[in-house]
Structure formats: C-alpha cells, structure tokens
Amino acid sequence: MQNAARPRNKIEVCNLTKRFGELLVLNDISFSVAEGEFVAIVGPTGCGKTTFLNTLSCLLPASSGQILIDGTPANPKRHNISYVFQEPTCLPWRTVRENVAYGMEVKGRPRKEIDERLDHILDMVGLTQCANLYPNQISASMQQRIAVSRAFAVDPDLLLMDEPYGQLDVKLRFYLEDELVNLWRKLKSTVLFITHNIEEAVYVSERILVLSNKPTRIKAEVKVDLPRPRDFMDPEFVRIREHVTDLIRWW
Amino acid sequence: MTAYREVVVRTPLALKILPIVSVATFFIAWEIVVRTGVVPDTMLAAPTTVTQLLFDKFTNMDPDGALLHQHAWVSIQEAFGGYFLALAVGLPLGLAMGWFNVAEGLARPIFEIIRPIPPVAWIPLTIFWFGIGLPGKIFIIWLGGLVPCVINAYVGVKMTNPTLIQMARTYGASDWQIFRQLCIPSALPMVFGALQIALACCWTNLVAAELLAADAGLGFMITMGRRLAMPEMVVLGMFMVGLTGAFIGVIIDRVEKRLLAGIRR
Ligand SMILES: Nc1ncnc2c1ncn2[C@@H]1O[C@H](COP(=O)(O)OP(=O)(O)OP(=O)(O)O)[C@@H](O)[C@H]1O
Ligand SMILES: [Mg+2]
Numbered sequence: 001m002q003n004a005a006r007p008r009n010k011i012e013v014c015n016l017t018k019r020f021g022e023l024l025v026l027n028d029i030s031f032s033v034a035e036g037e038f039v040a041i042v043g044p045t046g047c048g049k050t051t052f053l054n055t056l057s058c059l060l061p062a063s064s065g066q067i068l069i070d071g072t073p074a075n076p077k078r079h080n081i082s083y084v085f086q087e088p089t090c091l092p093w094r095t096v097r098e099n100v101a102y103g104m105e106v107k108g109r110p111r112k113e114i115d116e117r118l119d120h121i122l123d124m125v126g127l128t129q130c131a132n133l134y135p136n137q138i139s140a141s142m143q144q145r146i147a148v149s150r151a152f153a154v155d156p157d158l159l160l161m162d163e164p165y166g167q168l169d170v171k172l173r174f175y176l177e178d179e180l181v182n183l184w185r186k187l188k189s190t191v192l193f194i195t196h197n198i199e200e201a202v203y204v205s206e207r208i209l210v211l212s213n214k215p216t217r218i219k220a221e222v223k224v225d226l227p228r229p230r231d232f233m234d235p236e237f238v239r240i241r242e243h244v245t246d247l248i249r250w251w
Numbered sequence: 252m253t254a255y256r257e258v259v260v261r262t263p264l265a266l267k268i269l270p271i272v273s274v275a276t277f278f279i280a281w282e283i284v285v286r287t288g289v290v291p292d293t294m295l296a297a298p299t300t301v302t303q304l305l306f307d308k309f310t311n312m313d314p315d316g317a318l319l320h321q322h323a324w325v326s327i328q329e330a331f332g333g334y335f336l337a338l339a340v341g342l343p344l345g346l347a348m349g350w351f352n353v354a355e356g357l358a359r360p361i362f363e364i365i366r367p368i369p370p371v372a373w374i375p376l377t378i379f380w381f382g383i384g385l386p387g388k389i390f391i392i393w394l395g396g397l398v399p400c401v402i403n404a405y406v407g408v409k410m411t412n413p414t415l416i417q418m419a420r421t422y423g424a425s426d427w428q429i430f431r432q433l434c435i436p437s438a439l440p441m442v443f444g445a446l447q448i449a450l451a452c453c454w455t456n457l458v459a460a461e462l463l464a465a466d467a468g469l470g471f472m473i474t475m476g477r478r479l480a481m482p483e484m485v486v487l488g489m490f491m492v493g494l495t496g497a498f499i500g501v502i503i504d505r506v507e508k509r510l511l512a513g514i515r516r
C-alpha cells in the first residue's frame with residue numbers, strides 16, 4: 001500500500017526467513033516501507049518481533065532473503081540505523097547528555113555538530129535539566145527517553161523500536177507517544193515501531209502490520225489515515241482499533 | 252528523580268569496647284605465657300622483648316646487617332616494582348583477552364599452563380637467572396600479581412552487558428570502539444578489585460621470595476632470626492610484614508576510591 005505522494009521505498013524486505021535450528025520463526029516475509037513512513041508492527045508474544053528487528057539491524061544473520069536500505073543490503077556501518085531495545089541501554093558511566101551523544105560519537109560526527117544537535121534534542125524532549133545526571137540518578141522512564149533521543153540524534157535512515165514503552169504507566173505512555181510522534185515529524189525519520197498495545201499502534205503509526213503466530217507471516221496490513229493530533233474517541237480511530245483487534249483475535 | 256536517604260547506623264557499645272578488651276587480653280596473656288616459662292623463650296618472644304628490639308633495630312645494624320626501616324624499604328621497593336609491572340602487563344592483557352579472540356586464543360593456553368604453578372616454585376629458576384638481587388624477586392612478585400590482574404580484567408570485560416554491545420553495533424561501532432567505549436568502562440570495577448587482590452598476592456610472594464633468596468628485606472630478617480635463634484627477631488619481622496602490608500593496602504584503597512570517584516559517583 002503506497003502513498004502516491006511518497007516517491008520511493010526506503011526499506012525493502014524480500015522473502016526474509018529466519019530459523020533457529022529446526023524452529024522456523026520468520027516465514028518468507030516481504031514488505032516495504034516508504035521514506036519517512038511510521039509503521040507499527042503488532043503480533044503475539046514470542047512470534048518473533050524482536051528476532052525480526054534483530055535481523056533487520058544485522059545483529060542476527062537472516063537464514064534467507066534480503067533486506068535492502070536505499071537499494072543496497074542493510075549494513076550498520078554504512079547505513080544509519082538506530083535501535084531502541086526492549087530493555088534499557090544507558091551507559092551507566094556517562095551522563096544523560098553523553099548518553100544521548102553516544103550514537104553520534106560512534107559515527108564520528110564533528111564535536112560542534114554533536115553539541116548543537118544535543119542542545120536541540122535535549123530541549124525537545126525536556127531532558128535539559130537533567131543533562132548532567134547519571135542514569136542511576138533518574139527513573140526508568142527517563143532512561144527509555146534517553147534511548148529514544150539517542151536514536152533520533154543520529155538522524156537515522158531507519159529507526160527500529162522494540163516495545164520501548166512496554167513497562168510504563170498509561171499517562172506517561174501517552175506523553176511519550178506524543179513526544180515520539182513530534183520527534184518523528186520534525187526529524188523526518190523512517191520508523192518501525194513494535195508494540196503489544198493496539199491503541200498505541202493506531203495512535204502513533206501511519207500503517208500497521210499485523211503478524212501471525214509462528215511460523216510468522218504478515219497476516220494483514222492496516223492503513224491509519226487519520227489527522228494528528230489523534231483522538232482516542234474519534235469514531236474512525238475506534239473503528240480501526242477494533243478492526244485490528246478483530247484481526248488479532250484469531251491469534 | 253529519586254531522593255536517597257542516608258541511613259544512620261550506630262555502632263553498638265559492645266562493638267566499641269569488646270575489641271579493645273580482646274586485643275589487650277591477647278597481648279597480656281602472651282606476655283604472661285612467655286614470662287612464666289609456660290612457653291620457653293627459645294620458642295617465642297614476649298611482646299615487651301619484641302618492642303625493645305623494635306626500637307633497638309632503628310639504630311643497630313647487628314646482627315642481620317641492616318636497620319629495620321632499611322629492610323622495610325627494600326621490601327616495599329620490591330613489592331611495588333613487581334606490583335606495577337604486574338598491573339602494566341596483566342590488566343591490558345586480561346582486557347584484550349576478554350574481547351579480542353586473537354588475544355584470547357594466543358594468550359589463554361599459555362596463561363592456563365602457568366597459572367597453577369605457585370610463583371614460589373619459580374624461585375630456584377630465578378636464582379639461576381638473576382641471582383638473589385632485586386630483579387629476581389621482582390620477577391617472582393610480578394608472576395604472583397599477574398594472575399589476578401589478568402583474571403579480573405578478563406572477567407570484567409566478559410561481564411559487559413550484551414545489550415549495550417548490540418546497541419553499539421547497530422550504530423555501526425567497530426570492535427575497537429566497542430572495546431574502548433563499552434568493555435573497558437564495564438570492566439573497571441573488576442579492575443579496581445584486582446588492585447587489592449594483586450597487592451595481597453604480591454606481598455605474600457614477596458615474603459616467600461625473601462625467605463628463600465635474599466640478602467635484605469623483611470622476609471630476610473625473619474630468616475636471620477631463625478638462623479640466629481632469636482625468636483624476638485622472627486616475631487618483629489612478622490609484625491613488620493603485617494604492618495607494612497596493611498599500610499600499603501590502605502594507600503591502594505585510598506587511590507582506588509579516588510579513581511572510582513573520578514569515574515562514577
Ligand atoms: N537465539 C535464539 N535461539 C533459539 N531460539 C530463539 C532465539 N531467539 C529467539 N528464539 C525463539 O524465537 C521466537 C521469537 O522470539 P522473539 O524474542 O523474537 O519474540 P518476540 O515476538 O519479540 O516476543 P515478545 O513479545 O515477548 O518480546 C521464540 O519462540 C524464541 O524462543
Ligand atoms: Mg521481544
């Protein structure tokens with residue numbers, strides 16, 4: 001399902017298959033993501049969502065199939081990939097600011113550019129006051145925000161997010177989802193967002209991929225063409241949410 | 252932000268007084284046992300005799316050929332020489348073995364062969380190679396300190412959180428970048444632990460080396476005490492070994508705290 005206004009595919013996944021020994025986890029998955037698109041992926045527990053992101057980011061080799069970014073095979077050294085993991089990944093010996101800078105430092109950006117971008121991003125996510133604190137001095141939700149900021153800071157071609165807000169309470173979740181959407185709109189990254197939460201998927205994404213049980217395929221694709229900011233009470237929102245829920249009921 | 256509350260722990264009275272009582276009783280009982288001849292003074296010296304010798308040894312070279320602080324100074328030099336060499340070689344080696352397969356593949360087997368041989372067993376060979384001077388003892392001490400340095404640094408690197416490594420990889424970090432930016436900082440607490448453990452190993456091996464092959468140093472003083480049948484000199488030597496070891500331990504502890512505070516709070 002391609003939007004006419006979007007000329008080219010950023011990411012193409014062709015016949016991606018992943019086995020762990022005899023266990024077939026990803027079964028011949030193909031799809032594409034347009035540049036600047038925000039795609040959510042929902043699927044049952046253990047269906048291989050994390051495995052899927054790990055193969056996309058080349059942390060795991062695919063058993064067969066191909067992942068192309070801008071037409072060339074995905075490679076973390078060449079492409080700008082960011083990955084926000086399910087668990088927190090702050091470096092305990094770096095301050096908040098230094099943590100957010102980490103991705104840019106790895107990529108060898110000039111110091112001046114790093115500092116400018118840090119000021120901008122920390123300001124955008126409201127972390128400026130605690131920029132000089134260490135991760136053990138801030139709460140778990142803030143640590144996840146650091147990971148998200150770090151991911152956006154490198155201006156990624158592809159941003160992978162694995163249930164980043166899984167452990168948080170509802171109110172903070174809404175807040176961070178808004179923050180995420182804001183970052184995405186301002187920085188124009190391409191995002192793949194994994195979640196268990198259907199409401200969250202409908203709220204943040206432009207398109208939802210529904211995965212099946214193992215061996216996993218893409219069971220359905222749902223387009224979410226709603227204006228932002230979105231309203232949970234909007235009948236159209238509710239209709240889409242229920243539609244996805246129905247698809248999932250057959251898990 | 253979490254507010255941390257200081258927890259005030261008061262030392263109970265019993266823990267303040269009883270240590271003094273127990274130490275005093277220990278020394279008094281020792282004195283009495285020797286003075287009354289329950290233990291003959293050819294086997295053990297009374298604390299007062301040892302104290303006398305202690306003051307005497309600051310000015311009197313006889314019968315072992317050096318003043319007390321000269322012995323201590325020789326020992327300290329040897330210990331620190333071997334210790335710092337052990338740190339300089341062991342820590343980088345252990346860190347590299349923890350991350351780089353080439354380093355682990357090459358160094359691990361040799362390390363595993365050498366590790367179970369107590370450094371003291373090397374003494375005869377080192378006497379062939381270096382005689383009984385400073386270099387031989389530094390070699391023995393170095394061997395003793397090397398093992399904990401390598402093991403701690405190695406384990407420290409292996410304990411690096413794998414998710415952090417994955418995170419760095421997705422940003423395209425090279426092996427070297429991951430080693431420098433993630434593995435070394437993660438290993439630091441273990442490395443600091445090695446500072447103390449290695450020191451203890453060095454000090455033990457130093458005394459053993461001096462007992463067997465030396466012409467000065469605290470261990471040598473103990474051996475001389477035995478040869479001259481002077482239990483008070485043996486006890487004084489033992490006491491000085493303990494005191495100097497504890498003193499160096501305190502210094503290292505200070506340095507360690509300073510370093511740790513600089514790295515994280
Ligand atoms: N390294 C591995 N070796 C063998 N099997 C694995 C490995 N990693 C994952 N699996 C299996 O692959 C399947 C998918 O795991 P994965 O972690 O991708 O699930 P998930 O969809 O992310 O689950 P969750 O929603 O709980 O995060 C599971 O059945 C798991 O047991
Ligand atoms: Mg998962």
